[in-house]
Amino acid sequence: MQSRTEPGPAVGRLRLLLGHLKPNSTGTGLTAVSTSAQIYAANPPDKFCYTLDNDVLSPEQRLFYEENGFLLVKNLVSHEDLDRFRKEFERLCKKEVKVPGLVIAKDITVVKSEYVAEESAVNKIQDFMDDEELFRYCRLPQILKLVACFTGPNIMAMHTMLINKPPDSGKMTSRHPLHQDLHYFPFRPANQIVCAWTAMEHIDRNNGCLVVLPGTHKGSLKKHAYPAWEGGVNKMYHGIQDYDPSLPRVHLVMEKGDTVFFHPLLVHGSGMNRTEGFRKAISCHYASSDCNYIDVGGTSQENIASEIKQIVEKRYGEDVTVSFKDVWKFRSRLVQGQRINL
Ligand SMILES: CCCCCCCCCC(=O)SCCNC(=O)CCNC(=O)[C@H](O)C(C)(C)COP(=O)(O)OP(=O)(O)OC[C@H]1O[C@@H](n2cnc3c(N)ncnc32)[C@H](O)[C@@H]1OP(=O)(O)O
Ligand SMILES: Nc1ncnc2c1ncn2[C@@H]1O[C@H](COP(=O)(O)OP(=O)(O)OP(=O)(O)O)[C@@H](O)[C@H]1O
Ligand SMILES: O=C(O)CCC(=O)C(=O)O
Ligand SMILES: [Fe+2]
Ligand SMILES: [Mg+2]
Structure with missing residues (x-):
């Protein structure tokens, strides 16, 4: 290690x-x-x-x-692939295809109103590991080649998302508070985990680009909770409570196909979308299959673990008992090398 x-x-x-x-x-x-x-x-x-x-x-x-704690690589994913992912996303939103395990998350303001309009209601889709077309993203050789620089040769795709940041409702719910992704992960070591996040179109401050606090990957995992935002906060969008507002922030302006790789302790978030368009990005969190699951009992991660457990129980019935670790074991997929611990 x-x-x-x-x-x-x-x-x-x-x-x-x-x-x-x-x-x-x-x-x-x-x-x-x-x-x-x-x-x-x-x-x-x-x-x-x-x-x-x-x-x-x-x-x-x-x-x-x-x-x-991050690295931006220009023009890594082809426009052709990104256009295919966008098409598949549209098919999923329209329910033309159904994929087991896939989660369609809506923005909190949409959920709380009567307004429902397919794609325009969708905040992100999560867990596309069994959608062959979208999962191609996680297997792209040019991405895996770079991922291996952080994880080593045995690579698991742990978590998948296609984020469709909606035009802000006026309540600023399209923001993603500053957080560390490791808060969600019951596996270690952190240095063998990396996120690949690819812009599916031009992304800047207007449509809510990623914001990173450079160097924060050298720190520890901080306590996370829901920010006290007046307009509401999306489910599971925990943020760091006591981040230092004087730390330098970098707004990552990206073109379609540009990909940022970042460490799971890097503090990051995204701003509100002030445009009329849905800002799209596709991402996968990878880990070395050498990583080990940890017990988060008694740690600051207990709050997210119990929230996820509740959601799973609600979805599959109270009699289904799954641990936080099981949730991850079940969704992860080997994409290169050998499956070892995870
Ligand atoms: C799972 C591990 C996550 C790992 C993340 C890795 C690092 C990345 C960091 C992040 O991305 S943090 C944010 C992670 N986001 C998510 O994991 C998305 C979570 N969302 C979901 O799983 C689903 O959207 C959710 C279970 C919340 C709702 O899906 P449903 O299909 O059950 O929706 P439905 O419309 O039936 O609503 C069910 C309940 O959820 C509520 N709800 C739905 N969307 C919501 C929302 N956006 N915010 C708050 N509440 C929401 C809704 O009001 C309703 O409440 P009530 O039961 O009280 O009526
Ligand atoms: N109280 C808060 N707690 C946690 N994160 C926050 C809080 N307020 C704002 N943020 C997040 O901090 C990050 C940086 O915000 P900042 O104002 O620098 O840029 P932005 O909101 O992305 O862009 P712009 O100000 O141009 O809209 C964003 O991810 C935002 O969601
Ligand atoms: O706004 C985004 O696309 C990034 C969200 C994010 O950091 C996450 O889901 O972990
Ligand atoms: Fe994140
Ligand atoms: Mg701002």
Whole structure:
């Protein structure tokens, strides 16, 4: 298991070497003068905490993730694939296809009004692991190649979502409060978990882009609860209660196909959608199958565990007893390598 320590000498040396990088016109904005192989040969990366050793990430990408807890990769998923995912999403909303286990979540303001209008009522779909078309996203080779830099070669798709952030109702319920995804996960270690989140269209502050607090992946899991928002909060949208508002925030402006990979302790959220369109993104949380389930009893995760348990019992009947761990075991799917613990 990797330990999480302050960046060691190797990272320091790499940072020095990165002084020799020059700006380019693509990707993260830097081009390595030396190849990553040359740099790593001279500087064995023994003290990296959040990324594994291979030649997939460039040195600057690797260092960026180590320090910031996220990595934006431009133009990773084709428009053709994204258009196919959008079509399948529409078919699911119209109930033209039914997929077992799939959850269609609506915005709280829509649920509380009489207004029901198929796709325009849908906030997100969750658990599309048994929808072959959407699950192709989780198996895309270009995504898995990058995921393996964080998880290693044995990869489980743990959680799937297609988010359809609706135009805000005026009550600001389209916001997603600042949170850490690890709050929802009863497995560890955190460093072998990563989210891939792909913009299905241009996303900026107007339609509610992702907002991240760089470097917060180096901290611990914080206590989460419903924010005290006047207009209401969507079910299970827990937020961090005492986040430091002075921490720098980065708004991730993304084009269709751009993908951000981020650590499950990275504090993030998304703003309200001020446009008339439904802002779409598709995502999957991956974990190394070497991870282990943990008992969240007595921890800050107890509140979400019992909420999820209640929802499952409501859906399948009170006589069905499933643990928080079972919920995850049941939905996760192997996408590369061997299934070990999860
Ligand atoms: C499961 C683990 C999640 C893992 C997340 C990984 C990290 C990502 C971090 C997040 O994304 S946090 C947000 C996670 N969001 C979800 O997991 C979506 C949760 N939503 C659902 O599972 C369903 O939408 C829900 C069970 C809440 C409702 O689905 P139903 O098909 O049962 O809806 P229905 O319209 O029948 O309403 C049932 C009840 O739920 C209420 N409801 C529905 N949508 C709601 C909503 N959006 N907010 C609040 N309450 C809601 C609705 O008012 C009604 O209440 P009453 O029983 O009191 O009448
Ligand atoms: N009280 C709160 N608790 C937790 N998260 C919050 C709270 N208020 C706002 N947020 C979240 O903080 C994040 C950053 O908000 P910020 O105002 O910087 O940008 P934004 O709301 O995304 O964009 P804009 O202000 O341009 O609409 C968003 O995800 C928002 O949902
Ligand atoms: O607004 C989004 O698309 C991101 C939501 C999010 O962070 C999540 O569901 O975990
Ligand atoms: Fe999240
Ligand atoms: Mg704001």
